[in-house]
Amino acid sequence: MRLVTYATPAGARPAAVVAGDRLLDLGGIAGSLTELLSSDAALDAARAAVASADADSLLVVDAADVxxxxxxxxxxxxxxxxxxxxxxGVDPTANDPEYPDVFVKTSNTLAGPNDAVVIPPGATDVDYEGEVAVVIGRRAQRVSLEDALDHVGGYTILNDVSDRAWQRRQSQWALGKCSDGFAPLGPWVVTPDEAPDPQDLLVEVVRDGVVTVSQSTSTTIFSVAYVIHHISQVLTLEPGDIVSTGTPQKLPAAQDAHRPLADGDEVTVRIAGLGELTTRFVASQESAA
Amino acid sequence: MRLVTYATPAGARPAAVVAGDRLLDLGGIAGSLTELLSSDAALDAARAAVASADADSLLVVDAADVxxxxxxxxxxxxxxxxxxxxxxGVDPTANDPEYPDVFVKTSNTLAGPNDAVVIPPGATDVDYEGEVAVVIGRRAQRVSLEDALDHVGGYTILNDVSDRAWQRRQSQWALGKCSDGFAPLGPWVVTPDEAPDPQDLLVEVVRDGVVTVSQSTSTTIFSVAYVIHHISQVLTLEPGDIVSTGTPQKLPAAQDAHRPLADGDEVTVRIAGLGELTTRFVASQESAA
Structure with missing residues (x-):
């Protein structure tokens, strides 16, 4: 299933995308998409509802409400x-690090798939990173490599928006990664049964019409399974948590032509089998204090 | 006021510590301590309630329920x-960095003031850091240095428990800082009107009876006001958010004698005017996956 959360006057509700861009409300089955992804019974009920949905029960929802x-x-x-x-002739694994370099984006970074990202006042070097994001379905605490994928609720897309100037100013990247709205996520979650192999996804980024990133997850150092196994040794992953799997480098021409994101720029992260996440960047109307 | 959150059968409620260790329930004034700290009207009502409290209205609460x-x-x-x-003759500011090095502890790290910290299976180098923690009272978005302290709801104590082995394994410290329960916090929040000057607090740590840290916040590079001003340029601080102000170095003898925390160790962070936070460390009963 492709699953979304959408806004209603009574609050956010989960739904399935069943035909084009029409939705089947699943709010009667689970109170939230996280709750749905964490329950096999709820997922079964949702699948049955999708299978038997008739056209009259489907909703046309404005993109802004996703x-x-x-x-x-x-x-x-x-x-x-x-x-x-x-x-x-050169071993591509020669420079592999021993461990993934894990960092945190704070809760204020979360943004919807149709939200514009505001470039903070004074930010001079804001950049995009298109990534496959794993949504945890089942609690993962010290899970083995073999069992790790059982804890995946689904896959979605994250743009790990980054302020490179702040990122360079300290050893730790928090202030470069955690501005408000710097984690657009979505538009939907594809459940593992319908998602392609997570180690064979083509990740592309299109900026203002030009493809700037194009690389397969087959070239990652650490697989989704390994990353979940690894992180879960140290901390407990809960349903709804996001583990984003890093970004490919920009293509050489895009690196050469790169300029910081500016007012009006549009970035689409396109991942085969997972969909597209398009984010518009807008200048802040405020000034720094 | 010294303010706590305590457990009741009907859920967590805020309270004031009014006489020794007796509490005045403030759940009728605000639904949570965060809500209380973010409302001048609620704080005024709480002060009035404390001033007029009679002994019969006070609760004796088990420490485990704080x-x-x-x-x-x-x-x-x-x-x-x-x-x-x-x-x-050497300028003590000569090595000051230009910016504070900000990092994140995730939500799973939060622990109560009486919770034991479980040393994760396989962790070989767990350490303590005694810190003054600022609790945000009012939303802070791009606040000036002059106005920054107006956004402080109060001060409390954080033990920034750290796994040094994980901290050394990557450039980013997340896995060294974010094990479950690695942020014991409390026991209470002292409101700014009753707290001492935040730049004149003696921070001490006592480990198994020996003072291992003893240094005043007068020796910090970045003041509380500066840190709030600074971070708020990049992201929005919300009521209830914690900004912890870093740890002093261990005393030379304690550095020499240091060994990783082990089952049964006890660490007290003692901050003049803010109280004491004592944390017991216990070995995990589980093994790594």
Whole structure:
């Protein structure tokens, strides 16, 4: 299933995308998408509802009412996780780090798939990172590598928006990663039974019409299963938590042509089998204090 | 006021510590301590209630029922923020960094003031850090240095428990800082009107009866006001958020004698005017996956 959260006058509700962009409300089955993803019974009921849905029960929902699919208790991200291109004869794994470099995006970074990202006053070097984001379905505490994927509720897309100037100013990246709205997420969660192999996804970014990133998750150093196994040794992952799997490097031409994001820029993260997340960037109307 | 959150069969409620260790319930004034700290009217009502409290209205609450004072949306911490000792004639500010090094502890780290910290299976180098923690009272978004302290709801104590082995394994410290329960907080929040000057607090740590840290916040590089001003330029601080102000270095003898925390160790963080936070460390009963 492709699952979303959408706004209603009575609050956010989960739904399935069943035909084009029409939704089947699942609020009668679970109170939230996180609750739905964490319950096999609820998922079974949702699948049955989708299978038997008639056209009259479907909703046409305005894109602006589609929210971030989950409200994660934690957003954990990876630094360097895609291998770069190396000449023939060079071992591509030669520079692999021993451990994933994990960092945190705070709760204020979460944004819906249709929210514009405000470039903070004074920010001079805001950049995008298109990533496959794992939504945890079942609590993961010290899970083995073999069992790790059983804890995945689904896959979605994260733009790990980053202020490179702040990121360079300290050893820790928090202030470069945690501005309000710097984690657009969505538009939907694809459950593992319908998602492609997470280690064979083409991740692309299109900026203002130009493809700037194009690399498969087959070139990641740490697989989804390994990352969940690894992190869960140290801390407990809960349903709804996000584990984002890092960004590929920009293509060489895009690196050369790169300029910081500015008012009106549009960035689409496109991941085969997971959909597209398009984010518009707008300048802040305020000034720094 | 000294304010706590305590457990009742009907849920957590705020209270004031009014006489020794007796509590005046404030659940009729605000639904949570965060709500109380964010409302001048609620704080005024709480002060009036404390002033007119009679002995019969006071509760004797078991220490185990005193919870973490707030459930922060974000826990932001500082790395290096206390100047080290330098010989006479050397400028103590010579090595000051230009910016505070901010990092994040995730929501799963929060622990109550009487919770034991479980040393995770396989953790070989767990350490303590005694810190003055600021509780945000009023939303802070791009606040000036002059106005920054108006956004403080109060002060409490954080033990920024850290797994040094994990901290050394990556450039980012998340896995060294974010094990479950690695942020014991409390026991109470002292409101600014009753707290001492935050830049003149003696921070001490006592480990198994020996004073291992003893340094005043007068030796910090970045003041509380500056840190709030600074962080609020980048992200919005919300009521209940914690900004912890970094740890002093261990005393030289304690550095020499240091060994990782082990089952049964007890660490007290004692801050003049803010109280004491004592944490017991216990070995995990589980093994790594």
């Amino acid at each position: 929210l971030a699919p989950v409200v994660p208790g934690k957003i954990l991200c990876l630094g360097y996780n895609y291998r770069g291109h190396v000449p023939d | 919870l973490a004072p707030v459930v922060p949306g974000k826990i932001l911490c500082l790395g290096y923020n206390y100047r080290g000792h330098v010989p006479d």
